[in-house]
Amino acid sequence: MEQPESKKVQKKPQKKLYRNHVAQILLLVFVAIVTALSVMGYGISRYKRYYYASATRSCNVMVADLVKHGEDFPNEDMLAYYIPYSMNSTAxxxxxxxxxxxxxxxxILCSANTGQEADGLTLSVEMLHAMKEKGTYLTDRSSGKFNRSIAxxxxxxxxxxxxxxxxREQTYYLFANTYTHALNNYVTDFILVTVxxxxxxxxxxxxxxxHIILQRAKQREQIIQVLQLNARGDYTKKLQPEQWVGSEMEPLxxxxxxxxxxxxxxxxYSKQFVSNVSHELRTPMTIISGFVEGILDGTVPRNKRMEYLSIVSQEMQRLKMLVTSMLNLTKFDxxxxxxxxQMFTMNDTAFRTVLMFExxxxxxxxxVEGLDAPPLxxxxxxxxxxxVVYNLVENAVKFVNESGTISFRFESSDHDWIFAVRNTGNGISKEELPRIFERFYKSDASRSQDKTGLGLGLDITKQIIHLHHAQISVRSEEHVYTEFEVRLPQIKPPHSEQESEETPRLQPPTQ
Structure with missing residues (x-):
């Protein structure tokens, strides 16, 4: 029976994780071996130098004594008595x-404890050369032993x-052969202890x-289990970062x-969006369908048909803007x-938009105020x-207070074209102002006043403004007003695209 694909996929990271753990342990073993060898090498080398210095010290003391005695008694035959005596007692x-x-x-002479005769004993060429060149010789190799029967x-x-x-002056070479039991025992013991x-x-x-590896594995398993639940849309369990404070996994x-x-x-937000879109689409479609059916079946009187067709037209425009918003949102993403x-008059765009909410x-x-301002x-x-204008006007219409005022401002500065929409009403709190341009975000006030809004208008508005390299800002005073201001950078259009200044303007609605 074949394993599920998900299990096969899971095995690959587990194998890789296992290899990583093995590599960590092998690295740890390697570091331990290198450290132990370094410690042993340093300790043995240091003790060896000390041991060699201690071993040669007695020979050097004896040599100094012989030199001093020769200076004190220059006519004495030291080979007859003093030197043999010193060698035997020191040995x-x-x-x-x-x-x-x-x-x-x-x-010439051997100490009594050697049990050897001096005749026939000679220095090797290496030893003799070293003594003549340096005056000293030191080795622990077997070539330095004069009694080869000693293993x-x-x-x-x-x-x-x-x-x-x-x-007269005579030069001699004094050699000493010393067992290295202490050195060998030290080296053996040191190696054993170090190992x-x-x-x-x-x-x-x-x-x-x-322990750390198992703990990490347990933590990873815990994280994976929670994330798997979350991936399936079950958010009843969460990672709870406060429980991981101080842990290696805390940042992750x-x-x-x-x-x-x-x-x-x-x-x-997505669920809310789908629900709201359904409602937003259903409402104008229901209105359009009802009015059109009423006109077709004669229920609507002839003198009311133009009024109802105007409403149908407004709802169609509303549908168009809604669909355009969703399509643009996809394009933005x-x-x-x-x-x-293109060159166009912002006042006319605002006027046509206001008619949709008449x-x-x-x-x-x-x-409504300000639509009769000089053309921008x-x-x-x-x-x-x-x-952008539709979204800002729709926002103003939703949140303006009963019998309130919506004001438009059209201005031109040295570098910008300025368009602003202001409405009286409850306004927006200082805490909510920084978040109002977030996608799907709806303030507490908007939740109570706008049950079906998508929370997309200001997000789309901000993205359109950024595409134009423009700026949008919002000012608000609670229970007084809210104002959105757009600043478009003044760009000189190509001569062929400049429209005539005499283009007739739409007349603003009278209130």
Whole structure:
């Protein structure tokens, strides 16, 4: 039976995660081995230097004593008594084997504990060369042993010295062979201790790493389970960032929780949007259908038909603007919308828009001001700017108070064309002002006054304004007024596109 595709997909990141954990542990083992070898190398090298210095110290002390004695008794035959005595006593007390050689490399004397005869013992060419060049020699190789029957490692060190012998100076080479038991034992013990300590530390480190890995795996599983529920639209469980404070996962959980909450809001807004769109479409369609059927079947009197057809026309315009808004929203998100710049009069666009709301304005006794201002001719996309004007006027009509006023302002500054819509009414609170251009956002006041709005008008307006490299701002005083102001940058149109200044204007409605 084949496994589900989702499980196959899940196995791939799990295998990769497992390989990552194995790589971390192997890296930890490698670091532990390198550290242990470094510690062992440093410790053994340091002790070895100390041991060699200690081993050669007794030989150097003896050489200094022989030189001093030769200076004090220049006519004494030191080879007859003093030197053999010193070699035997030093060898016995220190536990070393001493040999005295002449400059030709021939052995003259051996300490009694060597059990060897001096005859036949000679220095190797390497030893003799080193003594003549440097006056010292030191090695722990088997070539430094004078008694080859001894299998154990020994340290060989030699020192050159000059004494007064029979009234003249004589140079000799004093060599010592010393067992390296202490050094060998130290090295063995040090390696053993280092290995044991390293293994203990490595075991603790691996245990801690495994604990961290398991904890991370558990946390990841917990996050994945919650996200899987959220992905299916179940938001009953959330990541709760406050429970992850101080954790390694805190930044990730914070970001994911923010994304999930945004997705939850978007889904809620989407459901509300679909519901509102359905209502917004149904209402004008119902009105249009009812009036058209009434006209066709004769229910509507002839003297009322033009009035009802005017209402049908207004509702058709409302439908057109609604559909245009949704289409433009899709184009904005896809980045495919284009601007068709033309010269047109903003006052006429505002006048035509107000006519679409004439019935609602009359029913609520709303007065309109400013449409008779001097013409403001702008260079922009007339269709897109028409949608901006529609959205701002619709917003003003929704929230103007009963018997209130909607005012228009058309101005021109040094660099901008200015268009503003102002309505009296409850206004917008300071807390809500920064959010009113967000998609689907509806203020507390708008929720109570506008039950079916989509929460898209101001978002679309802002995007159209930005496409024109223009600016939009809002001012409001609670329980007094709200004003939206648009500033279009003055762009000089091509000469062929400039319209005649004598183009007749539409007359504003009388209130």
């Amino acid at each position: 016995a007390s220190v536990g070393t084997y001493l040999y005295l050689f002449n400059t030709d490399g021939q052995c 154990e490692p020994m340290l060989c060190n030699g020192s050159a010295f000059t004494i007064q012998q029979d009234g 044991l300590v390293s293994l203990a530390v490595l075991a603790i480190a691996i245990a801690m790493e495994m 959980v914070t970001v994911l929780d923010s994304l999930v909450r945004q997705a939850e809001r978007a889904e809620s 896809a980045g495919t919308i284009q601007i068709n710049y 019935n609602r304005l009359e029913k609520r006794h709303i007065s 001719r702008v260079y922009a996309d007339p269709d897109l700017m028409g949608q």
